[in-house]
Amino acid sequence: MNVLxxxxxxxxxxxxxxxxxxxxxxxxxxxxDVQVSDLYAMNWKSALDASDAKTRRDDSxxxxxxxxxxxxxxxxxxxxxALEQRKLMWADAVIFQFPLWWFSMPAIMKxxxxxxxxxxxxxxxxxxxxxxxxxxYGEGTLVxxxxxxxxxxxxxxxxxxERGINGPINxxxxxxxxxxxxxPGFDVLPPFVVYHTSKVNTDNFPAICNQLGQRLDDLxxxxxxxxxxxxxxxxxxPQLTLKEDIAPEVTGFAAxxxxxx
Numbered sequence: 717m718n719v720l721x722x723x724x725x726x727x728x729x730x731x732x733x734x735x736x737x738x739x740x741x742x743x744x745x746x747x748x749d750v751q752v753s754d755l756y757a758m759n760w761k762s763a764l765d766a767s768d769a770k771t772r773r774d775d776s777x778x779x780x781x782x783x784x785x786x787x788x789x790x791x792x793x794x795x796x797x798a799l800e801q802r803k804l805m806w807a808d809a810v811i812f813q814f815p816l817w818w819f820s821m822p823a824i825m826k827x828x829x830x831x832x833x834x835x836x837x838x839x840x841x842x843x844x845x846x847x848x849x850x851x852x853y854g855e856g857t858l859v860x861x862x863x864x865x866x867x868x869x870x871x872x873x874x875x876x877x878e879r880g881i882n883g884p885i886n887x888x889x890x891x892x893x894x895x896x897x898x899x900p901g902f903d904v905l906p907p908f909v910v911y912h913t914s915k916v917n918t919d920n921f922p923a924i925c926n927q928l929g930q931r932l933d934d935l936x937x938x939x940x941x942x943x944x945x946x947x948x949x950x951x952x953x954p955q956l957t958l959k960e961d962i963a964p965e966v967t968g969f970a971a972x973x974x975x976x977x
Contacts (some may be wrong), residue, residue: 894969
């Protein structure tokens with residue numbers, strides 16, 4: 717299988733750097749092909765702006781969506797964007813690895829998403845009508861591929877529990893897993909999270925690697941998060957609200973995940 721690692725940490729000798737190196741070695745040793753987009757090492761340009769198109773649609777006004785669409789449809793995207801899109805199309809699975817900074821991914825990775833997820837590639841795909849509101853949330857360009865977050869957090873695991881002060885980790889990651897991964901079609905696997913990173917040392921690092929190695933071995937067998945698919949009958953279209961008979965007692969993020977009966 718082909719695995720792409722999109723990686724964001726500025727220090728190669730960090731815990732994240734060690735986990736990345738372990739992941740690459742483990743995947744290659746088990747027969748997979750691996751590519752890595754090391755965003756800091758690449759000096760990735762994180763700001764979405766008019767320079768992302770080789771030729772402008774309109775030099776007098778920058779429209780982020782329309783300029784992105786024009787560049788994508790006409791082969792005028794900057795070379796770095798086009799290369800990352802090719803990597804995504806090559807990959808069978810994508811691992812997004814990053815430290816949890818201020819309850820989200822580092823800015824450089826968010827910038828990767830904003831620039832690589834072009835109009836016509838990751839959004840603005842498919843027909844919009846009264847029965848089908850575009851190819852998204854379970855459909856789209858990246859359907860059939862798997863994605864997993866590998867996240868490190870400084871806080872203790874209880875801090876991210878259902879009643880923890882930081883909020884449940886699945887709620888914190890919901891905008892990424894649902895809004896960035898599920899949206900263009902990925903099957904999203906449960907995240908691999910390392911907590912209390914300041915306490916990771918040479919004594920407990922091997923145990924973390926053992927757990928990570930098992931998750932990597934199960935990459936093609938793990939059951940994805942059961943996010944509801946937009947166009948498969950659960951939602952009113954075009955309102956895009958859940959139908960009244962679908963999980964009527966549930967609101968918020970949890971309503972958009974199918975629970976076992």
